[in-house]
Amino acid sequence: MRSTTGVTVRILREEDAEPLARLVSANREFLRPWEPVRDEEYFTTEGQRRIIDDALLLYTGGILLPCVILEKGELVGRININNIVRGALQSGDVGYWVAESAGGRGVATVAVAGAVRIAFHSLNLHRVAASTLVDNVRSQRVLEKNGFERIGLAPQFLRIDGVWSDSLLFQKVNDEYV
Template identity: 40%
Template sequence: MRIRPLRPADSEALAELYRQDRAFLREWEPDEPDAFFTPEGQRASVAQALRESADGRMMPWIMEADGQPVGRINLTGITLGSLMAASVGYWVPRRFGGRGHASSAVGQVLDIAFFELGLHRIDAYVRVDHAASLRVLAKHGFHTVGVSRGHLYASGRWQDQICLQRIAPWDDGVRMGADFDDALLTPAV
């Protein structure tokens, strides 16, 4: 399984995956209009993601196994400067669940976030009853920060979500980033 950048050409395959998973998604995701589940709706969704990517606010990927899309993963809310953080979110259709795709994708995205982008923290929000997703994040060193009450409207009500964080493995509490020049920390004599 690999991740690759989202492309406009992915719209039809995504529409089919979302359409097949629509009943399952009702339980976990925000309500979407009927158009979201069509190729046209996915073209609009992909176009929006690519605009946000061009603006540096988001990095959208497709999870791909054996050359076929098996899910999406995104870094969103990318903030640089003194925060150096983003949030990760992902979706694997029910029929592809339990095969390690989400775990592999999260690992790949963390490597990009921490070692290519130099981000310091990645947040994730997961519904309190989504055990599979909580296991994926725990496997990658995410720790619970707290509960965000009424965080997301899904399945007909406001859902509480657990806020989890993963701090960069290079964090020593002092350095600015993974490639920060340690010589700058040495006082001149």
């Protein structure tokens, strides 16, 4: 396994549209089994620009923390804290993907650690939840390495690649939350 030195997480920017379009296009088949069906616009710079605009609007509303994953300055994936809920829950859901070329080297593991650190220390969340498809063992391993505990199974939880799919549910609780 190659070193994961140089992996960073930062807020999504408008200028990420073009590199994201190239990345999702290059990884279209690799990501297909793990994602919803995407229309053709998703794979274009304009499509990514719209996604970024929507994400940044939700970010200003405190509902989403939209980030990119960089390895030595090169964009290699996305990671978000989605569905941020305040009040009695103080929770969000982490979702992430990395390019095929970044897989197997600990990039996703470091990115999830960074996003959880932001969620707990900057956003002051009590809990971060995650879900993976039942057969996505690599993603489950990323979560386990970051101290997430498996808490259940959600039948037909997400429509992935055109099919309602079961998901394993995970969570990590911020023990320092007051």
